[in-house]
Amino acid sequence: MSTVLEINHLTVSFDTPDGAVQAVNDVSLLVEEGECVGLVGESGSGKSQTFMAAMGLLADNATVSGAIHFEGSNLLTANEKELNKLRGERIAMIFQDPMTSLTPHMKIGRQLAEVLIEHRGVGKAEARKQARAMLERVHFPEAERRLDMYPHELSGGLRQRVMIAMALMCEPAMLIADEPTTALDVTVQAQILDLLMEIKDSLGTAIVLITHDLGVVAGLADRVAVMYGGRIVEKGAVADMFESPAHPYTQGLLACTPRLDEDITALVTIPGQPPNAQSLPGGCSFHPRCTYVTERCKAERPILETTAKYRAKACHLDALEAAE
Amino acid sequence: MSESFLQVRDLKVHFPVRTGGILIGQYSPLKAVDGVSFDLNPGETLGVVGESGCGKSTLGRAVLQLIGATDGTVSWLGTDLTSLDKKELIAARENLQIVFQDPLASLDPRMTAGDIIAEPLRNYRPAMTKAERRKMVAGMMERVGLLPRMINRYPHEFSGGQCQRIGIARAMILHPKLVVCDEPVSALDVSIQAQVVNLLMDLQRDLGLSLLFISHDLAIVRHISHRVLVLYLGRVMELADKASIYATPHHPYTQALLSAVPIPDPVKERAKERVLLTGDIPSPLYPPSGCVFRTRCPRATAICADEVPQLEQAGAGHDVACHHWNT
Ligand SMILES: Nc1ncnc2c1ncn2[C@@H]1O[C@H](COP(=O)(O)OP(=O)(O)O)[C@@H](O)[C@H]1O
Ligand code: SF4
Ligand code: SF4
Numbered sequence: 038m039s040t041v042l043e044i045n046h047l048t049v050s051f052d053t054p055d056g057a058v059q060a061v062n063d064v065s066l067l068v069e070e071g072e073c074v075g076l077v078g079e080s081g082s083g084k085s086q087t088f089m090a091a092m093g094l095l096a097d098n099a100t101v102s103g104a105i106h107f108e109g110s111n112l113l114t115a116n117e118k119e120l121n122k123l124r125g126e127r128i129a130m131i132f133q134d135p136m137t138s139l140t141p142h143m144k145i146g147r148q149l150a151e152v153l154i155e156h157r158g159v160g161k162a163e164a165r166k167q168a169r170a171m172l173e174r175v176h177f178p179e180a181e182r183r184l185d186m187y188p189h190e191l192s193g194g195l196r197q198r199v200m201i202a203m204a205l206m207c208e209p210a211m212l213i214a215d216e217p218t219t220a221l222d223v224t225v226q227a228q229i230l231d232l233l234m235e236i237k238d239s240l241g242t243a244i245v246l247i248t249h250d251l252g253v254v255a256g257l258a259d260r261v262a263v264m265y266g267g268r269i270v271e272k273g274a275v276a277d278m279f280e281s282p283a284h285p286y287t288q289g290l291l292a293c294t295p296r297l298d299e300d301i302t303a304l305v306t307i308p309g310q311p312p313n314a315q316s317l318p319g320g321c322s323f324h325p326r327c328t329y330v331t332e333r334c335k336a337e338r339p340i341l342e343t344t345a346k347y348r349a350k351a352c353h354l355d356a357l358e359a360a361e
Numbered sequence: 362m363s364e365s366f367l368q369v370r371d372l373k374v375h376f377p378v379r380t381g382g383i384l385i386g387q388y389s390p391l392k393a394v395d396g397v398s399f400d401l402n403p404g405e406t407l408g409v410v411g412e413s414g415c416g417k418s419t420l421g422r423a424v425l426q427l428i429g430a431t432d433g434t435v436s437w438l439g440t441d442l443t444s445l446d447k448k449e450l451i452a453a454r455e456n457l458q459i460v461f462q463d464p465l466a467s468l469d470p471r472m473t474a475g476d477i478i479a480e481p482l483r484n485y486r487p488a489m490t491k492a493e494r495r496k497m498v499a500g501m502m503e504r505v506g507l508l509p510r511m512i513n514r515y516p517h518e519f520s521g522g523q524c525q526r527i528g529i530a531r532a533m534i535l536h537p538k539l540v541v542c543d544e545p546v547s548a549l550d551v552s553i554q555a556q557v558v559n560l561l562m563d564l565q566r567d568l569g570l571s572l573l574f575i576s577h578d579l580a581i582v583r584h585i586s587h588r589v590l591v592l593y594l595g596r597v598m599e600l601a602d603k604a605s606i607y608a609t610p611h612h613p614y615t616q617a618l619l620s621a622v623p624i625p626d627p628v629k630e631r632a633k634e635r636v637l638l639t640g641d642i643p644s645p646l647y648p649p650s651g652c653v654f655r656t657r658c659p660r661a662t663a664i665c666a667d668e669v670p671q672l673e674q675a676g677a678g679h680d681v682a683c684h685h686w687n688t
């Protein structure tokens with residue numbers, strides 16, 4: 038498999054009147070051809086900003102370092118022209134709220150066609166034809182009739198399909214989906230997840246799936262990375278990670294998720310709350326909430342160590358156990 | 362005992378919505394809740410599930426008469442709440458409280474945590490001295506996992522999870538008999554959700570209260586409820602004991618809902634059989650005739666368009682409204 042995207046030592050911080058916000062800290066991640074990588078973590082853990090950096094969509098107050106390699110370019114240093122070409126054509130991103138990508142006062146058929154007219158220089162009539170074909174491909178019902186509708190005339194699930202169709206217009210190598218189903222009802226979520234799976238399988242598009250929902254990742258991802266306090270604390274192949282989570286935070290997340298398939302007498306909880314990116318705890322940033330915390334955890338930050346193929350974790354625990 | 366606790370019978374809440382042109386001024390009823398009946402026992406948690414717009418919140422508010430009913434009765438300890446005047450209703454509310462979804466938005470930003478939690482005491486225990494109130498508030502703060510020394514802080518100084526604890530403390534301070542929880546953990550992070558769910562379950566056990574737990578999250582509802590009511594377009598599709606409904610859901614909508622919930626286990630999630638529904642929930646302004654679920658139902662037949670299925674008993678403690686549940 039060849040690598041589609043390679044993030045190396047990415048750091049993103051934001052200047053604010055109250056000081057620096059460390060949103061992403063030394064994140065490295067690979068996405069390979071045709072695979073789905075799930076990025077999980079609670080809100081504020083840095084999932085979105087990691088990929089906003091890849092898309093060149095960071096806010097003006099951001100400072101970024103590291104490198105993001107994609108098809109021979111470093112996205113962090115590429116010029117605007119290069120970026121514009123890659124964005125929308127080779128990498129596309131979809132969001133929780135489809136209206137971030139859609140123009141409210143433009144008919145959906147025209148919005149989709151514009152992508153091809155702009156990026157591919159396709160003629161108007163042909164672009165409209167392809168727009169319809171793409172809507173059909175994402176199982177948008179009655180595509181022909183609805184080409185001339187405005188986004189607000191559609192349900193949330195249909196808008197999500199339009200946004201996905203738009204992202205796929207130029208057949209990108211990679212699709213970044215940031216909480217794509219979080220705002221949807223569970224039956225519609227199931228439809229959209231099915232569609233993403235189909236896109237991956239039939240078009241071979243690599244997918245980065247950003248979500249707080251472990252269930253969503255379990256169904257779709259090949260590999261998973263868990264973020265906490267702006268860092269990846271654990272990564273691994275999906276079956277492996279769910280079977281034997283190694284990091285105390287991953288273990289906690291799994292244990293505190295209520296299950297539809299099992300009776301749980303008492304939900305295990307992780308005490309405290311997710312850290313504030315403005316004042317991350319020193320040492321291991323999970324230490325104030327960790328049951329296994331030791332003096333070393335407070336003083337020294339554990340590095341993300343590879344333990345097996347695809348598998349890595351950032352925790353002193355093993356070293357401590359071995360020393361005992 | 363259940364006879365005198367909470368009995369909801371054929372409850373309807375219809376909102377007039379302008380549908381015609383501006384000049385014609387035509388109004389149609391939006392049937393948010395359309396003939397809902399259920400009982401709630403002391404110390405019991407009834408989970409109310411369904412997709413957005415299916416009437417969960419309206420039902421919860423109508424039970425407390427925060428929204429007037431168009432028709433039907435809400436009998437509370439033998440009294441029909443829908444027949445009470447404003448003053449009588451205020452008196453009854455001492456035992457009827459609510460916790461909202463959006464923790465921050467449901468708290469007055471200009472009041473301190475202590476004042477917010479004490480408000481019901483000021484209204485219902487006017488004889489209490491300031492010192493007594495403060496002591497009780499501090500005790501309740503501790504009970505819900507808030508540091509009593511934060512009593513003078515304002516809502517924006519708390520995290521989302523802590524704001525929800527303030528909302529819970531306010532709802533519990535009078536030791537009510539019934540608390541409606543409207544998506545109380547939906548806005549919270551996973552690790553905080555679990556904390557708040559455990560808190561609600563502890564409080565329920567300790568205070569012996571009843572909960573109407575409204576949520577779109579079927580996994581949380583399974584964990585917290587004794588019985589579950591499934592709503593679709595303002596109607597009850599299925600109402601059953603927790604164990605029964607999760608093991609053998611009879612209604613096609615319940616089956617679809619349950620099969621759509623992702624399970625955090627890659628092996629199970631990828632192996633499970635799914636009932637994929639097509640389309641979205643129709644507008645409650647134009648509900649389908651007959652069975653309201655028929656436009657998305659994989660088992661619909663001609664009779665489903667003609668006749669409204671009535672809730673019938675499918676087993677002990679298990680009611681379902683479907684023409685074909687046993688075929
Ligand atoms: N423009 C900005 N200015 C300051 N802080 C920001 C800005 N954008 C994002 N952040 C902060 O960066 C952190 C990580 O955010 P994000 O990547 O959105 O997390 P996630 O997607 O995991 O919820 C958060 O603390 C967030 O508040
Ligand atoms: S390094 Fe220490 S505090 Fe951090 S997760 Fe491991 S054991 Fe817990
Ligand atoms: S009554 Fe008919 S349409 Fe309604 S749920 Fe049953 S089979 Fe489906």
Ligand SMILES: [Mg+2]
Nearest residue numbers: 084085215216
């Ligand atoms: Mg995000």
